[in-house]
């Protein structure tokens with residue numbers, strides 16, 4: 001446990017996190033955890049509870065974005081239509097943002113249709129408009145840097161997945177437009193708890209299509225030949 005109780009924002013790095021640092025993950029039949037690390041998921045959400053972890057990341061990302069923005073942000077652009085990107089769009093809508101997603105999937109793809117059928121604007125090409133919040137969930141640093149051209153004055157860009165690469169950073173534009181770029185990863189216990197509450201407020205038809213369950217035996221296929229239609233592949237180890 002982090003001394004501040006914020007393993008996601010630990011200042012020393014001297015903390016333990018299962019499957020990440022200092023402790024094995026959950027690929028085992030029994031595990032014992034500190035009750036302080038557990039949150040209750042209502043039985044009604046059991047089928048979508050696998051989304052709590054990515055939702056906790058999104059919950060934190062939106063908290064950071066809204067804390068950092070110094071005006072009244074109204075518009076949001078999400079980059080990427082994976083689990084994080086789609087959840088970030090659902091969160092943006094609930095927070096009252098005019099929400100757009102830009103991703104590589106074609107406009108007729110299942111992901112794009114899922115988003116548009118719930119009122120999110122799916123952009124087939126990179127927008128000329130500017131957005132108050134840009135949330136990068138596509139893992140592409142060149143895209144993250146290029147998208148700064150679509151960041152409004154006082155805009156905030158949250159970087160969730162872009163890896164290091166040699167990209168040109170428009171620092172002068174950042175200065176002249178008073179913009180902020182923030183990295184964000186993991187989440188605190190409170191974010192997990194809020195994620196459960198927020199998931200409970202979304203329609204199941206927004207959440208169920210994100211998950212495709214299959215047996216344990218098909219793990220190799222999910223890794224080597226992931227289907228573009230499957231947003232979050234869940235492998236059921238035991239039906240017991």
Ligand SMILES: [Zn+2]
Nearest residue numbers: 002003010011
């Ligand atoms: Zn700490």
